[in-house]
Amino acid sequence: MTVTLGALNGMDRAAFVELLGAVFEHSPWIAEAAWQRRPFADVEALHQAMVDIVIAAPRDRQLALLKAHPELGASKIVAEFSRREQASAGLDSARLADAAKLRNLNRTYRERFGFPFILAVKGKRREDIVAAMEERVIHAADDEFAVALDEVAKIARFRLDDILAEDRVAAASDAMEGVGAELMRRADELGAVTEVPGTVTRTFLTPQHREAARMVMDWMRLAGMDATMDAIGNVVGRYEGAKPGLPALLLGSHLDTVRDAGKYDGILGVLTAIACVGALHKRGERLPFAVEVIGFGDEEGVRFQSTLLGSRAVAGTFDKAALDRKDADGITLREALTVFGLDPAGIRMIARRRADVLGYLELHIEQGPVLEADNLPVGIVTSIAGGTRANIEIAGMSGHAGTVPMKLRHDALAAAAEIMLAIEARARDNPALVATVGRIAASPGATNVIPGKATFSLDLRSPDDATRLGAYTDIVASAQSIGRKRGVTVAIDRTFESPAVGCSGWLMVEIERAVAALGVTRRRLASGAGHDAMAIASLCDVGMIFVRCKGGISHNPAESITASDAEMGARVLYNVLRKFQPRDATAPRRNERAEK
Numbered sequence: 001m002t003v004t005l006g007a008l009n010g011m012d013r014a015a016f017v018e019l020l021g022a023v024f025e026h027s028p029w030i031a032e033a034a035w036q037r038r039p040f041a042d043v044e045a046l047h048q049a050m051v052d053i054v055i056a057a058p059r060d061r062q063l064a065l066l067k068a069h070p071e072l073g074a075s076k077i078v079a080e081f082s083r084r085e086q087a088s089a090g091l092d093s094a095r096l097a098d099a100a101k102l103r104n105l106n107r108t109y110r111e112r113f114g115f116p117f118i119l120a121v122k123g124k125r126r127e128d129i130v131a132a133m134e135e136r137v138i139h140a141a142d143d144e145f146a147v148a149l150d151e152v153a154k155i156a157r158f159r160l161d162d163i164l165a166e167d168r169v170a171a172a173s174d175a176m177e178g179v180g181a182e183l184m185r186r187a188d189e190l191g192a193v194t195e196v197p198g199t200v201t202r203t204f205l206t207p208q209h210r211e212a213a214r215m216v217m218d219w220m221r222l223a224g225m226d227a228t229m230d231a232i233g234n235v236v237g238r239y240e241g242a243k244p245g246l247p248a249l250l251l252g253s254h255l256d257t258v259r260d261a262g263k264y265d266g267i268l269g270v271l272t273a274i275a276c277v278g279a280l281h282k283r284g285e286r287l288p289f290a291v292e293v294i295g296f297g298d299e300e301g302v303r304f305q306s307t308l309l310g311s312r313a314v315a316g317t318f319d320k321a322a323l324d325r326k327d328a329d330g331i332t333l334r335e336a337l338t339v340f341g342l343d344p345a346g347i348r349m350i351a352r353r354r355a356d357v358l359g360y361l362e363l364h365i366e367q368g369p370v371l372e373a374d375n376l377p378v379g380i381v382t383s384i385a386g387g388t389r390a391n392i393e394i395a396g397m398s399g400h401a402g403t404v405p406m407k408l409r410h411d412a413l414a415a416a417a418e419i420m421l422a423i424e425a426r427a428r429d430n431p432a433l434v435a436t437v438g439r440i441a442a443s444p445g446a447t448n449v450i451p452g453k454a455t456f457s458l459d460l461r462s463p464d465d466a467t468r469l470g471a472y473t474d475i476v477a478s479a480q481s482i483g484r485k486r487g488v489t490v491a492i493d494r495t496f497e498s499p500a501v502g503c504s505g506w507l508m509v510e511i512e513r514a515v516a517a518l519g520v521t522r523r524r525l526a527s528g529a530g531h532d533a534m535a536i537a538s539l540c541d542v543g544m545i546f547v548r549c550k551g552g553i554s555h556n557p558a559e560s561i562t563a564s565d566a567e568m569g570a571r572v573l574y575n576v577l578r579k580f581q582p583r584d585a586t587a588p589r590r591n592e593r594a595e596k
């Protein structure tokens with residue numbers, strides 16, 4: 001039988017002892033005493049309480065506890081726990097080749113110390129066990145008594161983890177049942193908050209931003225969180241852990257959209273995070289850490305042409321110069337914040353201290369076609385591609401479309417076309433590289449005039465920085481060479497450079513475990529699009545879960561997901577959350593780069 005910690009804390013004495021009475025071999029008195037020490041914040045606290053009870057017990061009780069253990073490799077093992085544990089280490093008698101040696105060691109040990117040899121065998125090989133026995137049989141009696149009690153405590157921890165952990169996945173299924181429909185409904189409600197009727201358009205620091213933030217804060221409060229808006233316009237909900245003020249695991253994504261966007265980009269990550277906390281709240285469950293859900297105010301950078309403003313502020317990398325950036329109407333970010341009712345001077349206070357943050361998890365639609373092609377609802381992100389952007393300007397010679405012979409022309413637009421083809425060719429054969437020219441303009445721009453000037457954009461991305469930078473160097477070289485050949489000048493202005501960000505290996509493993517526990521094939525993939533996790537990665541370890549979207553379409557009204565995929569994503573996030581083991585936030589960073 002398995003239960004949740006919440007249920008365990010609420011049990012009467014008889015049920016509690018029935019469940020935990022065998023955690024220490026044939027010694028229900030330990031569970032009886034532990035019952036009075038409820039509630040327990042986590043398995044660790046429960047285990048510690050039980051161990052404390054053993055340590056405080058008189059020596060004859062401790063000895064009785066040691067004596068209650070079966071002999072390793074014994075032919076008759078009554079307790080189910082011990083039988084399974086020993087079988088997993090190859091100690092079940094049927095598989096034992098040198099049973100005689102072990103029997104002799106066992107006898108010598110028992111004669112010497114008065115209790116059987118006890119070892120937490122889980123995960124150990126037979127050779128290790130025999131070696132430990134040979135070493136410990138020559139210990140002084142008091143030393144060995146202490147070692148044996150230590151082993152008993154270790155065994156108890158494995159058993160408690162079994163009792164409490166197995167159920168966590170099953171519990172997740174109940175808690176998240178039907179959440180997909182609710183996620184879709186809320187995404188529809190948010191999608192209706194738009195600057196341009198008939199589309200989804202919600203940019204930074206607009207009345208629609210305020211309205212969306214208000215709705216999200218309401219949902220956060222319903223889910224048991226304290227919700228506030230910070231000085232850059234992020235919505236932050238906090239769900240305290242077993243006691244107030246613990247370091248927090250951050251969950252989230254963004255609330256802003258591009259123009260004429262879909263309903264799920266960004267939003268889905270905020271809504272699923274709220275749903276997970278809501279499920280905890282409904283069960284009255286507190287985790288051994290706090291959970292914070294953040295709806296970032298600006299990720300897309302539509303209004304001020306500067307992306308990730310919200311997450312950079314949280315990460316402590318907000319560039320103050322951004323306050324002077326102007327939108328299309330000439331309003332600076334500083335002015336827009338003030339009009340919105342926020343204090344720009346407060347932005348630096350948003351930056352989190354590393355010791356307060358345990359990690360960051362972001363769920364996001366894939367925005368690409370990989371999961372759909374593999375017929376999978378969710379995937380585990382390995383890294384977020386780095387990017388280089390540039391403006392390329394070609395200056396040629398304009399002239400009459402009828403009078404200038406072809407071989408005397410210096411057509412800027414034709415040169416741009418040739419360079420574009422070279423860019424495409426450079427990226428086409430490398431699966432780890434994508435290159436896009438998304439915007440082009442020619443002047444004077446008349447049907448009967450040879451273009452004298454052409455400007456176009458370049459966007460290069462790769463999960464591997466060297467690949468991207470190498471391609472950029474090659475593209476610059478071929479653009480110049482094409483320019484020389486055609487007698488036009490080529491000016492290249494690199495406007496943006498962002499290195500690739502690796503998701504943390506240990507968080508990928510946590511996500512993979514949750515995916516596998518739900519019976520879904522694990523699929524790792526890189527993210528070609530940028531996300532808030534890129535900015536947060538400078539603060540703490542980050543992990544990302546992708547949810548399949550139809551046709552890989554995003555930044556488009558046709559963006560589409562299913563309720564069942566949304567629910568699967570939420571279940572993965574919920575399982576990761578409930579099994580999450582906080583790491584010491586002050587320990588060295590473990591941001592190893594993901595394998596590709």
Ligand SMILES: [Zn+2]
Pocket residue numbers: 254265266299364531
């Ligand atoms: Zn997004």
